[in-house]
Amino acid sequence: MSGKVAAVGSLFIRENAASVAFIKIKYGQPNERLITVPFQELLERQEELKSIALAISEDSEQKVRKYLFNFKRAPKINAAKKEFLSREQIINFMSRAPEALSELIEQDPKCKKPENRQLAMEIWKSWTPIRQLLSNVRGWNIKEADSKRDLGWGALPKKENGVDHVE
Known part of the structure; x- marks a missing residue:
């Protein structure tokens, strides 16, 4: 023998959001997932x-x-x-953001400073997917009205004849 390894299939490498899977493929047989490694461990396990x-x-x-x-x-x-924010960090940030924005608005009420305008644009850009993740049926499906009702903040919409009316 010449020391060469006999081919017993081929390797397919598939990346996921935070990891990479190594899959053995052999004609006529089901694919076999050999190992899935998180990105942060990939370089440490390269010899393996x-x-x-x-x-x-x-x-x-x-x-x-x-x-x-x-x-x-x-x-x-x-x-x-x-690194992702923890639940506590998200709550802390979201509860402190309105106060910080109020201070910036007080200093620049007409939003004349380009950095404040950019901040406002970035907030709307970030808020759109946040709102969708919270209220969409493919996300958590929690609506603003659910939060108002359960946490007791803001005014709930009035119902007349089974129809919601917002004042």
Whole structure:
């Protein structure tokens, strides 16, 4: 034998939002997910991934080497370090934002400063997906009226003859 690994299939690499899956493909057989690794662990486990790929074929190992080389230089490495706000941080931010905005509005009531205009635009840009995530049936499906009713803030719409009317 020449020391070469006999090919027992091929390797498919599939990226998800925060991880990458390594899948063994062999003609006539179901695909086999070998391992799924979060982006932040990918570089730490590169030797393990190379040896898993080598068990399939030398071509698969080269494919993993090339993927890891490109991963190190891609923006994904920064995405792997992404940290998300906790529930408490989101609540704290959302409750403090109106006060901060009020202060900025008091200092620039007609929004003449370009940085304040940019801030307003960015808030609307961010608010649109937030609102959709909260109120859409594909999200949490919690409406503003639900919050007003359950938390007791604002005025609830009046119902007349089974129809909502907002004042």
